[in-house]
Amino acid sequence: MILMECSEPCREFCRWIETLPHHRKYVLRKEEYPALPNCFKETLLGEAVPGSVRQLRGPAGSHVHEFPDRWVLHRDIADAEADPLGHLLSDAPEYLVSAIAGLATALLAKQKRDGRNALLAGWSMTAFLLLLGKMGKTIGEDDSEKEAQAPRLKSGF
Structure with missing residues (x-):
């Protein structure tokens, strides 16, 4: 370089x-x-x-x-x-994975006609997976x- x-x-x-x-x-x-x-x-x-x-x-x-x-x-x-995308993939994948999973959860909840709770379900999944990812990263580093x-x-x- x-x-x-x-x-x-x-x-x-x-x-x-x-x-x-x-x-x-x-x-x-x-x-x-x-x-x-x-x-x-x-x-x-x-x-x-x-x-x-x-x-x-x-x-x-x-x-x-x-x-x-x-x-x-x-x-x-x-x-x-x-x-930025390379950084998310290689240095901070927990953010990308949790955001995608949260979005998927919100879309699935909305599809099941539970639009009121879709956003809450998406945010909850995002937060849970982000915390889980951070804990896993901490153990390995x-x-x-x-x-x-x-x-x-x-x-x-």
Whole structure:
């Protein structure tokens, strides 16, 4: 992958991101990394994490949650902004599956002439499957934050 967004001072940092395994969390302490390079942009795409101030997305599918004292970075398989459907399929399938199942449930309930409860049934199915998907994902993932040994950022990015 060519890192066209990166400026020269942060190129080594961006290359380090490319080496990270997907979905593993890394902590960058703000004492050592007071700011991230300019190629990281604030985004609304992603789950809010309790205690985080904002979210950013950067090169190589990087997704960062900013906390008052640290950055927590992980790498997605597909970039949510460049490939939203690919991101849903590979990084957040529980959202896609629960939405489709909820819609199907609502349509089936409406077809059985229970239009009044169709929306409730659809939303209930969506919420149930989303929670189930989140629980399953949590069991299979290492959710711990690991201290990162990223390349030092030079000023001027």
